Amino acid sequence: xxxxxxxxxxxxxxxxxxxxxxxxxxxxxxxxxxxxxxxxxxxxxxxxxxxxxxxxxxxxxxxxxxxxxxxxxxxxxxxxxxxxxxxxxxxxxxxxxxxxxxxxxxxxxxxx
Amino acid sequence: xxxxxxxxxxxxxxxxxxxxxxxxxxxxxxxxxxxxxxxxxxxxxxxxxxxxxxxxxxxxxxxxxxxxxxxxxxxxxxxxxxxxxxxxxxxxxxxxxxxxxxxxxxxxxxxxx
Numbered sequence: 056x057x058x059x060x061x062x063x064x065x066x067x068x069x070x071x072x073x074x075x076x077x078x079x080x081x082x083x084x085x086x087x088x089x090x091x092x093x094x095x096x097x098x099x100x101x102x103x104x105x106x107x108x109x110x111x112x113x114x115x116x117x118x119x120x121x122x123x124x125x126x127x128x129x130x131x132x133x134x135x136x137x138x139x140x141x142x143x144x145x146x147x148x149x150x151x152x153x154x155x156x157x158x159x160x161x162x163x164x165x166x167x
Numbered sequence: 168x169x170x171x172x173x174x175x176x177x178x179x180x181x182x183x184x185x186x187x188x189x190x191x192x193x194x195x196x197x198x199x200x201x202x203x204x205x206x207x208x209x210x211x212x213x214x215x216x217x218x219x220x221x222x223x224x225x226x227x228x229x230x231x232x233x234x235x236x237x238x239x240x241x242x243x244x245x246x247x248x249x250x251x252x253x254x255x256x257x258x259x260x261x262x263x264x265x266x267x268x269x270x271x272x273x274x275x276x277x278x279x280x
Contacts, residue, residue, distance in 0.1 A: 087267060098171075098257055099271035144210070148267050153198050154223050155259075155269060157210040 057082045061158035076130040078145035083123045086150045093142045135165045171272035179278045185246040188275045192260030199241040204255040253279045
């Protein structure tokens with residue numbers, strides 16, 4: 056059974072700082088890994104999806120990496136802004152399945 | 168293109184009642200999945216439908232059921248509500264491409280009193 060862990064549960068940084076969010080998973084036989092953002096009381100916004108054959112994906116100030124052998128993924132946010140404050144969730148899916156297994160998220164606060 | 172639409176956005180029910188939630192996927196998407204989000208358990212998978220067939224089911228009691236219509240719209244039903252069913256229920260749709268990317272709706276907030 057896949058288990059996904061995100062550490063830390065909460066993170067507070069000053070505006071402008073670069074930061075890394077961590078995600079680990081127990082079953083390396085994943086098909087892809089997806090990073091989401093969730094604002095309070097809202098749904099999930101997809102940020103990046105990394106296929107199992109890829110090592111990283113980039114979108115603007117965001118860069119996500121995937122290391123299947125070690126069961127880890129990281130989300131790098133460059134030059135953080137107050138608008139980046141949200142909960143960030145990672146989720147893994149297995150081959151042939153739309154079922155996502157989520158971590159519990161990292162709540163990010165960017166202080167102006 | 169319109170996103171995933173969930174209705175209603177908020178619901179208040181009492182224990183023992185039943186409730187039906189609706190999800191309209193992005194046009195052209197054939198897969199719809201449902202998730203429950205609570206502060207304690209986080210996001211948990213309920214079930215997934217593809218072309219009106221349930222393909223996958225999470226570890227929830229039989230009080231939780233769903234269906235998908237020919238236009239890909241999906242409904243989720245919870246019977247005999249319990250206090251612990253209070254949660255944000257999220258629906259996700261997928262185009263059915265090989266990458267299995269999921270797009271989520273804003274959710275339905277269910278409160279059981």
